Amino acid sequence: MSRILVVDDDIDILSVMEILLSMKGFDVEVTSKGENTFPKIDSFKPDLILLDVLISGHDGRTICKQLKANKETKHIPVIMFSAHPGAAATIADYGADDFIAKPFDVAHLMKKVNAQLGIKKN
């Protein structure tokens, strides 16, 4: 079972993502605090990270850059998401693997999630 970590400061998004991804057969952990990202990765060892661009007090892009600069975590695909579609243009510089604009529909999200996990499996 693939493991997915979701990082977003919005509790409502976290709970619905947890339900959705669990129902789709993934092992899911969530955190609303940017500073918890690395400890969660250590303990949970996710195969994919869904990371919000703006997390209260943290810039998700900086977290992504740190992930990609760390040899322990750089192999983990990161999909960033944001309600600011303009953010899409800024994420490539931080090493993110994909971007999805809020609000997204489930089919679109699952397509991106499966693509990233598929790439990893290959």
Added chain:
Amino acid sequence: MDIEQLDKEPPTISLPLVAQIDEQFMVMANSAPILLWASGSDKLAFFFNKAWLQYTGRTMEEEAGDGWYEGVHPSDLEKYFKVYNEAFDKKKEFKIEYRLRRFDGKYRWVLDNGQPHFTKDKIFAGYIGSCIDIHEIKELEGRKNQFITAASHELKTPVTSLSIYLHLIAEFLKSNQEEKYAAYAESAITQVNKITGLINQLLDLSRIESDSLNFEWSVFSLYELVNSIVDKIQSTTLSHKIEIKGKCRGNIEGDKERLSQAIENLLTNAIKFSQGHNKITVELFENTKYMQVSIVDFGIGIDKFHLPKIFERFYRIPGQKEETFPGLGIGLFISQQIIKKHGGKIWAESIQNKETKFNFQIPIFKKMSD
């Protein structure tokens, strides 16, 4: 910066030449509360009224010639030259917004309107311009755009949760063979998607107004794009048959997503305003310079009085019948801005209760070697 160059014939009124500015004109100009300036056929300014000199806190000698450029914000100067020089060459009216330094050293937004003036013998003699301070309006506009952006962002998060929950409910109902209730949940998802569309329209509007609408350019076939959009819209439309006539072989350079947005808007409008009819035609045409797409419906039509205004933001055609149609009145404004960004133009023709045709043209992409 918002710039508009007006495509009007030069006025034929005669105004005094540089050397012939009479006392009456000076009294009138100096008593006016707005900022006035005049330039000669050499492009250089030779007159500023009292209100201008008080506003900038400078003397006529300091401002004359190209001295007044010192007061224009350095970031706005290049754009000013471009608009002024282009208008000057065509001897046309121009309008431009730029920041001008006030006597207290603060830059403030002004709207400058330049009118060409001619002698009695219709010899071009330069420009007379009038400026008004629009700083407060610009600030309010900025705050309004920030509010729309923040409000849209705040709306998007709950809409995301709502959409996912509805999806989960629909899946649960389907798996339990509750087809009727699953269809209700699907309808709710459709409505959420409409809300998303409206939020995105508001966001686009605020981006256009703050000149931050992003475009990602690529080269592609407009014909293929139109076909794929028609297929998409047709798959959700039972009331109308959308027929494509003609073909374009060349490519254009543009933003596929944005252009799709404009074409989809025109097609959904055509459907919306031709209820009770069953046909929409999409006509394609190209020549060596541009490709043209025309979307034709056979619905209620648009009165010729309203035709020039329909691309203005928030413009909604008044009338008992027209007001029954939903919409924010910004779709055509956004479409027009998208087409303009592609170097194209958009316009509409209509015969009421017979036919309405929305046309746009986009330049053909030519390789550097062509």
